Amino acid sequence: MQKPPVDVLPLFPELDRLLLELLHSLTPEDWQRPTLAREWTVKDIAGHLLDGNLRTLSMLRDGYFGEAPEDTSYAGIVAYLNRLNADWVRAARRLSPAVLMDWLAQSGAEYTAYLNTLDPWAPAAFAVAWAGETESLNWFHIARDYTEKWHHQQQIRTAVGQPAPLMEPALFRPFIETMMRGLPHAYREVAAPTGTVVRVVIDGNAGGIWELARAAGDWHLQLPDAARPAATLTLLPADAWQLFTKGLSAAEARERAQVAGDEKLALAALRMVAVMG
Incomplete structure (x- = not known):
């Protein structure tokens, strides 16, 4: 969907x-x-x-x-x-x-x-x-x-x-929701079998859950419904906004993030940059 x-x-x-x-x-x-x-x-x-x-x-x-x-x-x-x-x-x-x-x-x-x-x-x-x-x-x-x-x-x-x-959720949630629209592009060169699902969680009441699914030839966002995603990455809101706007390096974010499942698949999300420049 x-x-x-x-x-x-x-x-x-x-x-x-x-x-x-x-x-x-x-x-x-x-x-x-x-x-x-x-x-x-x-x-x-x-x-x-x-x-x-x-x-x-x-x-x-x-x-x-x-x-x-x-x-x-x-x-x-x-x-x-x-x-x-x-x-x-x-x-x-x-x-x-x-x-x-x-x-x-x-x-x-x-x-x-x-x-x-x-x-x-x-x-x-x-x-x-x-x-x-x-x-x-x-x-x-x-x-x-x-x-x-x-x-x-x-x-x-x-x-x-x-x-x-x-x-506050009213201001942060639309920000992070927009940022997450860049996930398919961040995964464009990541290989995985069709049907693979990666879950990204921004913790706390201002965050949410996003799922990225591998289809034939590309990745796309879907409404969260996977019972067992292949990989899950969980970030705190303060780390997420800094990471995706180049204020925090992927290495620094990795030290603070929680990873479950396929680590390589999960950590690809840390490469996403949702700003120009």
Whole structure:
């Protein structure tokens, strides 16, 4: 059975409200704290979130792309996005926290208003490449944008010791549900007999159970119904979001994960990356 789409549109205003509430509470020292996003500080991530709003409004709402990637392969798109991100973050370091917060508030409302104009079943302008798609529907594009806003805010929250609000089931579950849509692509080169089932469990009341089944020639997600999966991987929510957004290595995650059954099959899930760049 095909898994249903993930509806996140009503969550964007709450995500933005929580972000602005958090940013307004930060001290000058907090803004300069290091984060899981490598060289980026808390302030750098806030600038990157502003870029996401403005870039979407410019390119998709207004049809103004400014510059396009020369290489449209997966590697080319990643290099293009990394360059755009680095250029913007470097320039945004000139902006004060007050300016960033004002612009995040204004652009966030416009960004959400634009998303609400999209037909969820129409083709999206950009495919969700980390899920292996070359064409995606708008609902998946919107859900992917939700994961971007969620995990960058959580990087800020982790840096300043306030991670709890985004781990509530209402906000975390849609995030991890969207991330799990990348599992079939992560397993695309994993060989197994037809009918093999791998179960991935995100522990706790905000998590859930996902099953990946091997069909003739590919893997696909199915509603959980296997009595005895060939392999089961169990992760804590805090480890899962960091792993799938490159904040935790596969080796680090393995030390914290629980594995049952075929270890090789289970550990293939640790290779999934549900972000670009």
